[in-house]
Amino acid sequence: MTSTLLTRSTHALALQTILFDLDGTLVNSLPGIEWSLRQALTQVVPDRADELTDLASRIGPPIRQILAEALPDLSLPTLDKLVSQFRFYYDTQGWQKTRPYPAVGATLAHLRGLGLTCFIVTNKPSLATSKIVDHLGLRTYFQEIVSPDAPAGSFSSKTAATSYLVGKYRLNRSRTLFVGDSADDAGAAQSLGLAFAAAAYGYGGASENRTERTYTLSRFPQLLRIVEKCRVE
Numbered sequence: 001m002t003s004t005l006l007t008r009s010t011h012a013l014a015l016q017t018i019l020f021d022l023d024g025t026l027v028n029s030l031p032g033i034e035w036s037l038r039q040a041l042t043q044v045v046p047d048r049a050d051e052l053t054d055l056a057s058r059i060g061p062p063i064r065q066i067l068a069e070a071l072p073d074l075s076l077p078t079l080d081k082l083v084s085q086f087r088f089y090y091d092t093q094g095w096q097k098t099r100p101y102p103a104v105g106a107t108l109a110h111l112r113g114l115g116l117t118c119f120i121v122t123n124k125p126s127l128a129t130s131k132i133v134d135h136l137g138l139r140t141y142f143q144e145i146v147s148p149d150a151p152a153g154s155f156s157s158k159t160a161a162t163s164y165l166v167g168k169y170r171l172n173r174s175r176t177l178f179v180g181d182s183a184d185d186a187g188a189a190q191s192l193g194l195a196f197a198a199a200a201y202g203y204g205g206a207s208e209n210r211t212e213r214t215y216t217l218s219r220f221p222q223l224l225r226i227v228e229k230c231r232v233e
Helices: 030-044 063-070 076-092 104-113 126-135 158-168 183-191 220-232
Strands: 017-020 117-121 144-146 176-180 195-199 214-217
Touching: 030 063, 030 076, 063 076, 076 126, 104 117, 104 220, 117 158, 126 144, 144 158, 158 183, 176 183, 176 220, 183 195, 195 220, 214 220
Parallel strands: 017 117, 017 176, 117 144, 176 195, 195 214
Antiparallel strands: none
8 A cells, every 4th residue: 555545534535335346356357267267168168168269358247148259159058058167167166266456455444444335246146256255355345245146136237236236225326436347337337327437457448438437547556546536526
């Protein structure tokens, strides 16, 4: 952390709530996803195991969508089997390869100390999400974690999951920031009238989807400067 850290004197924050994407924003999950996909491809369609290229730019949507777009000629039964095998490898071993981005824990702790309420909104299923968040010691920083298959209901999109949180907690949209790395994240923020911070270090190219209330993070700890900026604007 740097000397630009905020202090408790910033209690009069304009910003009250931060919603976080997970993959490519809080954690680098690429190694585990890539390993699990290679294992699944080798099991189901070994002759095509080398066709899934540029995986980093594809991360963000659910794995079924990633595979359907990358290998569009697969039959539905083959796609189903591929997704099933990926989930087996990822849920048992692949998730353990996930690492937090530098200073994520310290930054989240500082945000909590400032009194901000934080949530996770992710396209990753709840089983793997829970394993990762618990293993990395991050759960304590979040009021709620929403996955597509969350107990609250099935969410068909990032926008739907975000809307659920806004409604449930009656979030003040003008005082809520969404932090993510994908166009999906940027779209959810824009649809609901939230400020957006694009994690340019992630996978999804969200920094290309700029609006009037878009900030850019080249490193996660820079989020503290955005919080300060929101306080004084």
